[in-house]
Amino acid sequence: MADGDALRRTAAALRTALVGRVAHRLDAPTLVGPRPGRGRVIQGVAGEHRDLEITWDDGLILRTELRRGGEWHLYRSSERWRRPWESLSVAIQVHGWTAVCFQAGSVETYRRFDPVRHPAYGRPGPDIGAPVVRLADVTRSLVSAIQDDVTVADALCDPRVVRGIGVVFRSEILWSCAIHPLAPMSRISAEDCATLAGHAVDALQASVRGGEMGSPTHVYGRSGRACERCGDTVTTRRDETGELIYYCPGCQVRHDPAELTAPLERPTERPMDPHPAASRFLAQLPWRRDTLAG
Numbered sequence: 001m002a003d004g005d006a007l008r009r010t011a012a013a014l015r016t017a018l019v020g021r022v023a024h025r026l027d028a029p030t031l032v033g034p035r036p037g038r039g040r041v042i043q044g045v046a047g048e049h050r051d052l053e054i055t056w057d058d059g060l061i062l063r064t065e066l067r068r069g070g071e072w073h074l075y076r077s078s079e080r081w082r083r084p085w086e087s088l089s090v091a092i093q094v095h096g097w098t099a100v101c102f103q104a105g106s107v108e109t110y111r112r113f114d115p116v117r118h119p120a121y122g123r124p125g126p127d128i129g130a131p132v133v134r135l136a137d138v139t140r141s142l143v144s145a146i147q148d149d150v151t152v153a154d155a156l157c158d159p160r161v162v163r164g165i166g167v168v169f170r171s172e173i174l175w176s177c178a179i180h181p182l183a184p185m186s187r188i189s190a191e192d193c194a195t196l197a198g199h200a201v202d203a204l205q206a207s208v209r210g211g212e213m214g215s216p217t218h219v220y221g222r223s224g225r226a227c228e229r230c231g232d233t234v235t236t237r238r239d240e241t242g243e244l245i246y247y248c249p250g251c252q253v254r255h256d257p258a259e260l261t262a263p264l265e266r267p268t269e270r271p272m273d274p275h276p277a278a279s280r281f282l283a284q285l286p287w288r289r290d291t292l293a294g
Contacts, residue, residue, distance in 0.1 A: 041056065043056060072101045088100065126138050170245065171217075171247060
């Protein structure tokens with residue numbers, strides 16, 4: 001088994017010969033996992049502890065575990081191997097070179113998790129903490145979430161929509177826009193998305209200029225205290241992950257979800273004309289006589 005320094009030296013030699021070149025042939029009789037496609041380019045080689053990993057440009061990684069007697073050799077294409085074919089674990093052929101692993105403890109391929117490639121996760125949204133932020137990109141990403149069955153508070157903290165908005169900024173942004181945090185995204189307009197994006201970028205820039213928080217919070221951490229804008233009492237709700245959302249029920253009424261479930265008002269009914277006998281009876285009541293006389 002190669003020690004750490006020897007394995008790193010081996011990885012460095014393999015990088016020089018393999019990286020950036022097309023793998024013309026791969027022999028791996030004990031491979032567990034998918035094989036790299038033909039014509040794929042080798043993108044990286046790394047060695048650490050007992051493992052040596054070779055990465056292809058499609059994200060597939062070949063991992064070999066080097067136990068006692070296991071080692072990688074690098075040969076010129078016409079050079080004779082120093083160990084027999086029977087001890088072969090992996091052989092990778094590129095133009096001018098052949099990298100061969102002998103007596104590996106295990107040989108497997110796998111892919112590291114990548115949010116961009118994962119269909120359930122989706123492509124990550126724009127990062128408002130990046131050095132250069134385009135408001136149009138943030139707005140466009142928020143608009144794309146309008147069809148999602150989520151609340152606006154959850155959308156703001158979803159990294160697939162926008163990154164860099166934490167639970168503090170979320171409460172402050174929604175308060176600045178007077179939008180109810182539980183408003184469904186299906187009710188948020190494109191104009192609302194542009195306003196939210198502008199307040200999000202402004203809040204982060206103020207934070208950068210002033211330290212952890214650029215200015216005192218308006219609602220976050222102020223549950224039970226009076227709202228600075230309308231005087232109502234700041235309260236809290238929890239999002240789908242259990243995180244607290246601070247908001248003011250008095251002035252954050254735009255797209256209030258309660259409007260969706262409020263009972264319909266019954267139309268005002270015209271009072272029925274009383275029976276003539278009832279009219280005479282009511283007119284003879286003492287308090288009615290005084291009223292009529294007056």
